[in-house]
Amino acid sequence: MSSRNMPKWADVLLVPLFSLVIAFAISALVILAIGEDPIRAMELMVTGSLGSTYGWGYTLYYTTNFLLTGLAVSIAFQAKLFNIGGEGQALIGGLGVALVCLYVPWPNWWTAMIGAILASAVFGALWAAIPAYLQARRGSHIVITTIMFNFIAASVLNYMLSHVLRPPASMDPATARFASELRLPRLADVLEPFGIAFSRSGPANVMLFVALAFCVLAYVMMSRTKLGFEIRAFGQSEPAAHYAGISAFRIIMIAMLISGALSGVMAVNSVMGGPQRLVMNAVEGAGFIGIAVALMGRSHPIGIIAPALLFGFLFQGGSELAIETTIPREMIVIIQALVIMFTGALDNLVRQPLEAMFALGRRKS
Template sequence: MQKMPQWADVLLIPLVSLILAAFFSAVVILAIGENPWEALKIMVEGALGSTYGWGYTLYYATNFIFTGLAVAVANHAKMFNIGGEGQAVMGGLGVALVCLYIPFPHWTLALLAAAATAAVFGAAWAAIPALLQAKRGSHIVITTIMFNFIAASLLNYFLIGPLKADGMEPATARFPEAARLPTFQDMFSSPDNPLFRGAPANVAFFVAILACIAVWLLIWRSRLGYEIRSFGWSEPAARYAGISPVRIIMLTMLISGGLAGMMAINNVMGEAERLVLNSAEGAGFIGIAVALMGRSHPLGVFLAAVLFGFLYQGGAELSLWTGIPRDMVVVIQALVILFTGALDNMVRMPLERVFSTLRRAPKPDSKSTTARTAE
């Protein structure tokens, strides 16, 4: 029997953790001599108070959806893919190669080709650590984080060598017009009603939503998803049922790496319109927090990604209009990660006791209740 309802595990625990993180963030802001209420108002106004703010919030959220889903899929097989950063970098390399060297007639074809190539490059980068774990027993955390550094070095090599454009900056040339994604400003603005002016949110946001739906169908509505979850719950039982550990490890990590690689269609193809250094922007590591907070469920990942998008954009506004440093956002993120991840049991165990008490509470006897009513 579950110790608490599923809705409490998915929604209530993250909500309480978020409230605790907000409380301690307010304490930190007070400690540096600023008003936490004013800071909150500036963050909300900067991130959600205009279409411009929403455009940046959803742009960041799109990155975090892809990397959060990547971590979530691996989590269901009880594997901790910490290599989303490197897989996203390699996905960006794939996007750049497709967009620079294939003449597309329209952005829709470019998007399909770039998304597929980014997924293949990300999956290929995850395949080596997966094979090392499946065949040699190497720990997936160690190998994936090492591959992040290798990916960064490869990106440096390509941007100062074969793919470098004219000029001093280590970056590729800009992609052709037909390989640039329409932004929210292009899609929703009109001459009389300009919206999302200058914001980088683009059509990749809707691809991220489709990815959430696809992951939900995979994990909870497919045979492979059942095998992934079975392997995650008990590897010996999965072996006994005829599920191949090598097959599950490889397929899970390929899917995970492919999702992380697809992040590049948002930041490389949609925002920068070229490949630059630090193209992943740390989203691979934020995806870990997003997956933990979202309980590895696509809906939870989506909501957590929007929250972290809000923190990114709101934090930028906070450092611009107050004396609070930009690093304060890192502190808030760390507190959210602390309470939703490391201190999860601090919230979970008291709530489990509350629900256990409610479940054991004696229910009124229907016959005696009827008799008292008759009297």
């Protein structure tokens, strides 16, 4: 999405920054219109999400989810595939996590985590493979099929939790809790040997480091390997890629399998790292937030880290805002929608004035 009329650094930094400022300014007007002080609201959000290790624990927990779903969307974007099915792929990935945690006798948490990562990746990839195949072989639009598969995934999970995996004595559509030894270490456990005090109440756990590692691996794959070059080449021009001998079917399938696998892995954090059981709302909309994260990060595996942290801040800050003020929790959904709108649909509203400014500067020089 970079422009020839503007330096790459400006496209990467200034466009999303100004889009964010506009979104927050409009959000402040909405908060003012409902009779609350926007400055106090921002102070509460910052304090609640970043002002203590307790707040950081939740902020980084949500950030982990958004890192994985944002990375999933960005890989598909690189091949010009608009994968909106991250939510469903994560739901099915959560099913894989639950099955291996409930029915495999793991000796400790780290072997269970590896098994859960592999199972969730396979389940998420297989769920993404169906719309990928329909796109590659039948020409079915990937946006439509992935959206529809979100609803199918929710129905499948509802059936499994209500009729198959629910404990006999329970009325709650959820699995039994996993064995206590499978609990993922919290950040407090990781930082304690280094003498760093951190709240044990926050759910942030070792999956944060796994998510960051996946970002680095994805960067290496996309920028340093033949497969990454082929994905980017296909995304830039399918006819040119075909002329160069790159198979459209192969790239579509591989890109969507990787994307689905990453979305599925997100469930390890929200299932093993959170409630220690699979519940209906385990994904918490992270599949859709991943789209905004990828857009703001310009589909760059490292560039998505800052947007993921931003949305982690919004999620945790919004929870604190709903507790401390009369501002409803849905207000944060409005802010997220504004961020998505200005970084995606209204991207040119910011981009064109910046392009004109840089063009004017070049003419003067």
